[in-house]
Amino acid sequence: MQSRVYKIFLVDLDGTVYRGKETIESGVRFVKRLQEAGKDYLFLTNNTTRTPQMVVDKLKGHGVATDVAHIYTPCMATASWIIEQNPGKKSFGVYIIGQVGLWTEILSRPEFYFDEQNPDYVIVGMDTDLTYHKLQVANRCIRHGATFIGTNSDLNLPYGAELLPGNGAICAMLAAASGQQPTFIGKPEAIIIDKALELTKSSRQEALIVGDNYQTDINAGFNSGVDTLMALTGVNRREDLAGKRQPTYIVDTLDEFEL
Structure with a gap:
């Protein structure tokens, strides 16, 4: 073609x-x-569960040689978007639901620090270890004024012959509880x-x-x-x-x- x-x-x-x-x-x-x-x-x-290096390693296992400079994830886009939305602001409190890819990308940047009391942003990514406590904290923070961000809106994830609940489903639950719709990045x-x-x-x-x-x-x-x-x-x-x-x-x- x-x-x-x-x-x-x-x-x-x-x-x-x-x-x-x-x-x-x-x-x-x-x-x-x-x-x-x-x-x-x-x-x-x-996918927000892997770091760029983890993606590179997975690709190597499939016969693709590349490096982290060729990987871009919603975690990276989220960090850039937040900074861009707040010109002049140097520091952001964040509450994160997610896995190593999201945690590493956000908190490795000097502009962000973890805050479960009064964060500027609640950032929600796929979390296979999701607990009621995490949802409770996120809901409280959003209701108290934190901006709600979903790294992606995928309602389901294919896993073999079945479909698993995706990050969009987690965000839908939080949106229903908090009354706030997220800004999706991915x-x-x-x-x-x-x-x-x-x-x-x-x-x-x-x-x-x-x-x-x-x-x-x-x-x-x-x-x-x-x-x-x-x-x-x-x-x-x-x-x-x-x-x-x-x-x-x-x-x-x-x-x-x-x-």
């Missing part, structure tokens, strides 16, 4: 390069073609795309979002005005797109797409 020339490829991971523990060989070959052609790329994941929101383009010094016209999920990856392109390439190697099939706005490109596998 012929396409126009793009400067930066924003590549999804789960469902595009791998599927859980399974390698998607066509996705791996696509990344290697990008590397061999000297094309700039950024792995753009909604795909399909434009925020994470804007931040990725800012990081790579690229324009919307120079970028292509590559992914398997219509709800997250493709809608992120629609919401941000960036072209999209959908690979039918993950959650969606061609029939799922009937009657819907179409991606810029659709392929059965990424082997079909010419750079």
